[in-house]
Amino acid sequence: MKKKFIGTYLLLLFFSLCIMIIDSKEKIYISDRLYNFFSFNIRDLINKWTRSKELERENSELLKEIAELSYEKQSYQTLKKENQKLKKILKFQTHYPKSIIPCRIINRLPEEVNVSYLIGKGASQGIRENAPVISSKGVFGKVLKIGRENSLVSTLKNYNVALSVLDTRSNVKGIFRWDKKFYLEGVPQYADVKSGDTIVTSSKGSVFPEGLPIGRLVRVSKDEANYSLKIEIEPFEDFSDVDVVFVIKE
Amino acid sequence: MKIFIVIILSILALFLSLNFMDLLSIGNISFKPLILLLYFITLYWNPWFGLFIGFFLGFLYGIFFSVPIGLYPLIFTSVAFGLYLVEKRIYKYNYRSLVFLFFVTFFVGFVQLLTETNQVKMISLQLFIKVIPESILTTLIGLAILYFIKKSR
Numbered sequence: 001m002k003k004k005f006i007g008t009y010l011l012l013l014f015f016s017l018c019i020m021i022i023d024s025k026e027k028i029y030i031s032d033r034l035y036n037f038f039s040f041n042i043r044d045l046i047n048k049w050t051r052s053k054e055l056e057r058e059n060s061e062l063l064k065e066i067a068e069l070s071y072e073k074q075s076y077q078t079l080k081k082e083n084q085k086l087k088k089i090l091k092f093q094t095h096y097p098k099s100i101i102p103c104r105i106i107n108r109l110p111e112e113v114n115v116s117y118l119i120g121k122g123a124s125q126g127i128r129e130n131a132p133v134i135s136s137k138g139v140f141g142k143v144l145k146i147g148r149e150n151s152l153v154s155t156l157k158n159y160n161v162a163l164s165v166l167d168t169r170s171n172v173k174g175i176f177r178w179d180k181k182f183y184l185e186g187v188p189q190y191a192d193v194k195s196g197d198t199i200v201t202s203s204k205g206s207v208f209p210e211g212l213p214i215g216r217l218v219r220v221s222k223d224e225a226n227y228s229l230k231i232e233i234e235p236f237e238d239f240s241d242v243d244v245v246f247v248i249k250e
Numbered sequence: 251m252k253i254f255i256v257i258i259l260s261i262l263a264l265f266l267s268l269n270f271m272d273l274l275s276i277g278n279i280s281f282k283p284l285i286l287l288l289y290f291i292t293l294y295w296n297p298w299f300g301l302f303i304g305f306f307l308g309f310l311y312g313i314f315f316s317v318p319i320g321l322y323p324l325i326f327t328s329v330a331f332g333l334y335l336v337e338k339r340i341y342k343y344n345y346r347s348l349v350f351l352f353f354v355t356f357f358v359g360f361v362q363l364l365t366e367t368n369q370v371k372m373i374s375l376q377l378f379i380k381v382i383p384e385s386i387l388t389t390l391i392g393l394a395i396l397y398f399i400k401k402s403r
Contacts, residue, residue, distance in 0.1 A: 005297065009331045012305045013324060019309070020320030 082243075088136045089244055099249040100134075101125055105242060106150065115157050119245060122147045130207055132248045138213040138236040139163070139201060140245050151247075155239045156182070156214075164205035165214055168198045176214060176233065184217070184231035191229060193220055199233055209248065256291060256299050260307055263287040268314055279380065281388045282355055284311060288326055289351050289392065292333040293342050294399060300330035317365055325361055329354050343400055351392040355385040 089102070103119040121127055123146050131143045133153050141155040154161055156178055163176040165184065170192040174184040176199065187193060197217040203210040215235035223230040263283040271280045284307055292300025304326030311326075312319035333350065340347050359381035363373055 005301070005331075005334060008298075008301060009327060012301065012327045016305070016308070016320045016324035016327065018320070019312075019323065020318060023312075023319040 085136075085243060091136075100246040101127060101249060102244055102246050103127075103151075104244055109152075115155055116144070117141075117153045117155065117242075117245075119151050119153055119247070120149070121247070122149045122151045124148050126249055127151050127247050132208045132212070133245050134212060134248065135237050135242050135245050138215065139208060140237055140239070140242065142207055143247060153245065153247075156235060156237075157239055163208055163214065164202045165199050166202040167193055167217070168200055169194070170197070173202055173204065174231070182215065182233040182235055184233055185228070187229045187231055189222055189227055189229055193217060193229065193231060195220060252296070253299075256295075256303060259287055259291075260303055264307065264310055264314070267311070276387070279383045279387060281391050282358065282384065284326075285329075285355050285358055286351075286388060286392055286395065288329060289333065289354060290395060290399075292330045293337055293347075293350075297330065297334040297337065300333065301327055304330040317362070321361075321365065325358055329358070343396075343403070345393065345396065348389050348392050348396060352385050352389040355388040356381060359384055 101121060103121045105117045106120045107118040109116040109118065119133075127143060127146055129143055129146055133140045133142055139156060141153050141158070142161060143151050144154045145152040156163070156176075159178055161178070164173065165176040166173045172187060172191045172193055174187040176182065176184055184193075184199065195217050199214045199217060201208040201210055201212040201214065213236055215233045217231060218234045219232040221230045263286070266274070266283045274280060288300055288304050288307065291303055305323045308322035308324070308326035309319065311317070311322045333354070336350060340350070360377070363376050363381060367373060367376070
């Protein structure tokens, strides 16, 4: 048993010496390959695993940050928009000479889109029935009903609200009215009107003061039945994105 | 069955030496799992396993650690042979037998040092700051293993 063991030991010793001699004479490149395969692959695997955990955590933190930033961006944009609107209103208020009452729109009445609005001022602030209402872009509508602290305003998108207007270029007069679209009625066929002309309120109306901008003439066609022109108007105000309006006192 | 356990243990010890020693080390001092395995297999299990495992582990050690191939099979088989010679003369379940583990670790560390550097000053310095502390650490772990071996008897 002991002899066998010694014999085996000597044999293994001999092999070891042979390997050493071969290795010293010629580099065994297989050793590098094996080393790289086992050692680096395992290390890489461990590194990748720990890195993926780290990335997962980082990713969730970044997602949270993105959500916060997008919320901040949204509120910043809202503030920016509001600021621009307020600037416009301020500019308008200093520019407009008449006595006007700024009113915040507090509610939109649901019966029809952009037809009636409730404003936060009423009789106690000096608002009277049928008073003209304007916005920073032009004519907005008129006061329909008044309460003590709030009033109902009808926009121009109402068939019953008609305005006497004129073409600023040719002084052609007509009636501005909503009939599923905005039209200029009562203009004779020979009248000098062109698309692009600006329409403002005329002095003939009893409600609106003279010279308030209303809109731009977009299409002119002949209405053979009435021997008049069918003129389509695009108002400056779109009635959907308004927060503050002005009621003209006198 | 026994041979499979030995092979698995050898692979584990080799992987431990290759990949996790920097995690398990204290400063630059780490224990020697291959020597521990060789020591306990030869002395407490079967010296034949120790001889062959010593040869193959030494060969693989040479490959993975880019040290002269052939040197470590020589050292490890010699260690196994040495342990086989003393096995009959000592009471291996006594904690004092661990002095051999210390010497084996020291011997392997010293040879390793000789292959790495040829400056005498460096060798003497490394001997005190690395080889001896590593031998002590390995012996302490061997102590724990021996405790469990004794308990399981």
